[in-house]
Amino acid sequence: MESHESIDALGLLRAWPGRNQLTKSANRAIFDHPLESQVRAAIGAAHHLWDRTTLTADGHHRWRGLLRLRERPPVSLSVMAPVTSEIEIEGRKLRPQGEVRLDPKRVLPQLREGTLVYGGHDRVAIPAAGSTLVFEVDPEVGLVRTAAASAEHVHLLTCDRDLADSLKDYDAEAEEDLPHGWHLLSRVPRSHLPEVLKRPERLERPPVSIEGGLRVGRATYLVDAAPSLQAGQLDEDLVIEAETTCGCEGVNRHILGVLKQGASLPLSGLPTGTHRLKSTDGTFNAQIRLQDDGDRGGWGTIGWLNEVEHRKLRACAIDQTQRADAITGAQLSVPLATWPVLRPVREPVTLIEASGASRKVRPSLRDAWLASLDLPPDGRWDLDPGRAIWVIGKRDALCLALASPKQLDEQAGRALRRLPEHPIVRAPGVDRAKAAMLLQSLRSRAANMALES
Amino acid sequence: MAANRLLAWASEVGAGSWENWRAAARHLELEPSRMARNLSALGHVEFDWVSNRFAVAPPTLSYLRGAGGAFLISGARPNAFLASLAPHIDEAGAALHPPVPQAEGPDTLLIQADLEEAAHLADEAGCALVQDAAFHVAKRLPRLAFHEIAERADPDERFPRRRLDPTWGFQRPPSKGDRPRGARNAVWWVEERRRETAYVVDAEKVWWRVPIREYAPFLAHPGITSFEYDSVARDLRILASMPLPPLQARAATLATGLLPLPDDVFGQGAAGRRALTYRNVGTELKELILRSLDATAVSFRGQL
Numbered sequence: 001m002e003s004h005e006s007i008d009a010l011g012l013l014r015a016w017p018g019r020n021q022l023t024k025s026a027n028r029a030i031f032d033h034p035l036e037s038q039v040r041a042a043i044g045a046a047h048h049l050w051d052r053t054t055l056t057a058d059g060h061h062r063w064r065g066l067l068r069l070r071e072r073p074p075v076s077l078s079v080m081a082p083v084t085s086e087i088e089i090e091g092r093k094l095r096p097q098g099e100v101r102l103d104p105k106r107v108l109p110q111l112r113e114g115t116l117v118y119g120g121h122d123r124v125a126i127p128a129a130g131s132t133l134v135f136e137v138d139p140e141v142g143l144v145r146t147a148a149a150s151a152e153h154v155h156l157l158t159c160d161r162d163l164a165d166s167l168k169d170y171d172a173e174a175e176e177d178l179p180h181g182w183h184l185l186s187r188v189p190r191s192h193l194p195e196v197l198k199r200p201e202r203l204e205r206p207p208v209s210i211e212g213g214l215r216v217g218r219a220t221y222l223v224d225a226a227p228s229l230q231a232g233q234l235d236e237d238l239v240i241e242a243e244t245t246c247g248c249e250g251v252n253r254h255i256l257g258v259l260k261q262g263a264s265l266p267l268s269g270l271p272t273g274t275h276r277l278k279s280t281d282g283t284f285n286a287q288i289r290l291q292d293d294g295d296r297g298g299w300g301t302i303g304w305l306n307e308v309e310h311r312k313l314r315a316c317a318i319d320q321t322q323r324a325d326a327i328t329g330a331q332l333s334v335p336l337a338t339w340p341v342l343r344p345v346r347e348p349v350t351l352i353e354a355s356g357a358s359r360k361v362r363p364s365l366r367d368a369w370l371a372s373l374d375l376p377p378d379g380r381w382d383l384d385p386g387r388a389i390w391v392i393g394k395r396d397a398l399c400l401a402l403a404s405p406k407q408l409d410e411q412a413g414r415a416l417r418r419l420p421e422h423p424i425v426r427a428p429g430v431d432r433a434k435a436a437m438l439l440q441s442l443r444s445r446a447a448n449m450a451l452e453s
Numbered sequence: 454m455a456a457n458r459l460l461a462w463a464s465e466v467g468a469g470s471w472e473n474w475r476a477a478a479r480h481l482e483l484e485p486s487r488m489a490r491n492l493s494a495l496g497h498v499e500f501d502w503v504s505n506r507f508a509v510a511p512p513t514l515s516y517l518r519g520a521g522g523a524f525l526i527s528g529a530r531p532n533a534f535l536a537s538l539a540p541h542i543d544e545a546g547a548a549l550h551p552p553v554p555q556a557e558g559p560d561t562l563l564i565q566a567d568l569e570e571a572a573h574l575a576d577e578a579g580c581a582l583v584q585d586a587a588f589h590v591a592k593r594l595p596r597l598a599f600h601e602i603a604e605r606a607d608p609d610e611r612f613p614r615r616r617l618d619p620t621w622g623f624q625r626p627p628s629k630g631d632r633p634r635g636a637r638n639a640v641w642w643v644e645e646r647r648r649e650t651a652y653v654v655d656a657e658k659v660w661w662r663v664p665i666r667e668y669a670p671f672l673a674h675p676g677i678t679s680f681e682y683d684s685v686a687r688d689l690r691i692l693a694s695m696p697l698p699p700l701q702a703r704a705a706t707l708a709t710g711l712l713p714l715p716d717d718v719f720g721q722g723a724a725g726r727r728a729l730t731y732r733n734v735g736t737e738l739k740e741l742i743l744r745s746l747d748a749t750a751v752s753f754r755g756q757l
Binding site: 068070071072139141142143153155186187212213214215216217222224227292293294295296297298301302303304306311312314315316317327329330331332339340342364368369370373374375380381382428 | 458462464465466467468469473476477479480481493496497499500501502503504506507508509510511515516518519520521522523525527528529531532550551553561563567568569581583584585586589590593595601602603604609610611612613614615644647664665686687688699700703707709711732733
């Protein structure tokens with residue numbers, strides 16, 4: 001079903017070959033550009049109020065039947081119509097708000113031949129289909145027949161062998177439920193369809209519109225990503241000129257180019273400032289602003305909260321009072337704990353805890369993923385110090401807390417004894433001189449241990 | 454590159470509607486949903502799918518474990534961001550690596566700095582400083598359970614749906630024998646109003662709607678082995694047909710600031726199953742991600 005919003009009825013009327021049936025004044029109105037918005041609104045309102053019936057010559061109603069497809073086995077079709085009285089269809093009653101299921105094996109060959117009409121005085125008509133019916137999802141009704149594809153994916157019922165062959169990757173293999181020679185093609189991308197099955201985009205466009213660009217405000221765009229003017233149906237080519245107001249240079253008028261029917265005119269050459277864009281015949285007039293940056297409002301206003309309901313609903317707006325529990329990007333409200341220790345060279349180290357227990361840690365192999373980024377090959381390596389208060393390397397000692405273990409185990413003693421006479425003492429965040437004194441005392445204890453043993 | 458421009462634009466506006474996002478992505482000839490997924494995983498932009506809005510995350514400097522002292526810059530990156538950061542980097546004595554281009558996302562920005570340098574830089578540049586964001590995100594992942602992740606709801610029969618095979622995705626498996634044995638639950642994607650929504654039908658034929666649809670295959674097939682892990686190279690390889698849910702994807706991505714690498718082979722002798730490889734995923738991080746999905750991994754040895 002076509003939604004009112006998606007239809008440019010004025011564009012369709014302008015392109016309608018039968019518009020000579022309209023009155024002279026109606027024909028004038030649909031091509032009157034200054035009146036365009038009023039005419040469009042009037043047609044839209046009339047379309048909205050229309051109950052989808054036409055009156056037959058004998059004064060009875062004739063409703064258009066809408067076909068709905070169930071694409072799962074068993075494949076079936078149903079007909080719906082906004083009827084106000086009961087209509088008999090295939091031996092069953094179609095009631096207001098109701099639908100009647102149809103047998104695809106019987107209905108599809110009939111629709112190929114012509115329009116199906118049900119009922120007596122008041123009737124429901126299902127328009128003829130030819131060899132292919134196009135179905136797409138309508139948000140309110142489900143998978144329903146449409147005149148031409150406008151959605152990204154559509155479902156097709158077809159007896160066109162060439163079409164079925166070219167789209168065989170989408171064949172749902174539902175031949176059992178369909179008449180001989182018919183195929184159900186599921187979720188066919190619109191881009192794969194022949195043009196004749198697609199709704200022409202051109203008709204849905206107003207005569208001139210501003211499209212694309214990186215918009216940062218109302219009619220405001222980033223200067224390096226200006227929009228384009230896009231032409232729809234035009235009676236004649238439009239010459240577009242710009243009145244540019246930027247900084248102290250005053251107003252500068254120049255011709256931007258000629259806009260032809262169906263073509264686009266990029267506005268990429270315009271500088272920072274305000275630009276009034278006009279067609280020389282006066283039928284188009286708009287203003288845009290180009291600037292270097294936006295207003296940058298709203299940073300970090302959405303995130304993940306550690307609550308069940310919000311997890312179901314994905315990320316959601318963060319109330320400032322709840323920020324403490326949120327994940328926003330890579331930002332978390334985690335207090336900074338002990339930082340890993342960065343080692344300058346890839347060699348084993350000995351970690352000594354306050355209890356005197358020690359453990360030896362070997363560097364990980366060079367981080368393979370870094371190599372793929374061409375980062376420095378001799379990068380440092382990090383280790384989690386855990387409860388260690390000293391990290392002893394080959395030539396250096398790192399003091400993490402100004403404390404001396406009560407006792408040293410054999411491994412710790414060996415590591416301390418192996419240090420050179422004047423080791424490098426690192427002491428981030430603590431007094432380096434005191435750390436050096438503590439290290440000296442530790443090394444003496446380690447030397448005594450060796451003598452005693 | 455287009456993804457850099459998309460991030461710069463999003464950072465300039467700060468926040469906006471999904472319609473704004475889609476229009477901007479299309480202007481740059483990018484696929485809006487994929488960009489949303491990727492920029493969310495990289496910690497640049499957050500999306501609220503209920504109100505259909507996005508907001509850029511604040512700029513953040515995150516310490517990367519297993520990266521030789523590198524910090525990842527994520528979050529907002531407005532125009533001239535790097536130019537404004539450069540003097541602070543120099544002043545802090547840190548070094549900015551050349552930006553690492555990505556096929557489907559903005560460049561990865563890494564800074565080499567000591568911890569003190571990074572703290573100084575964060576202060577001066579107005580960035581948040583975070584310790585190992587990947588690990589901390591992973592620690593907050595919810596437990597995988599129907600009642601936590603899904604809600605009881607039947608799919609609307611009027612809308613088309615298609616079955617998602619845990620291994621082969623929406624493509625048909627070569628033979629039915631390739632389906633996991635004993636798998637009685639099934640995953641369906643229903644083409645609902647705005648987008649396809651995942652449903653799981655369990656062994657008792659009870660239907661569950663799964664708003665975060667990436668969870669659906671894991672809910673339907675608990676204990677499934679859809680991961681491979683190389684503990685030496687710290688590579689975590691996943692089946693492309695079972696992408697990680699957004700927060701798990703963020704945890705795995707923030708280990709490097711790089712999107713996963715596509716690969717054509719998953720599992721032994723099963724060429725053709727597409728895979729994605731996350732790098733620098735330490736054992737602890739891997740365990741947290743797997744546990745949150747009730748999944749298991751087999752070992753593999755990649756190229757080192």
